[in-house]
Amino acid sequence: MTLLQSSLLHTIKAQRNSMMTIDELAEKYELHPDYVKSIIERTEGLAIKGNVAYVQKQSFLLPALGVASLFVAIVILPQMIGG
Secondary structure, eight states: OOHHHHHHHHHHHTSTTSEEEHHHHHHHHTOOHHHHHHHHHHSTTEEEETTEEEEOOOOOHHHHHHHHHHHIIIIIHHHHHHO
């Protein structure tokens, strides 16, 4: 990830709703809007919908299932097996 990609990601994350328009970002970094759009498209963790760039939400379902299965393996199964 380049410095500009990282800066764009942190700038968008710093917003209250984790969204900014392409034009706002282009104005802030003094770049052409098409260039900003192409950088966002190549940046992992950012997405574009229309003229708005936003941070993609990460799923917490998989880590939660991992914790639950670890709990079952460590706490519940030994009690069921050992009696």
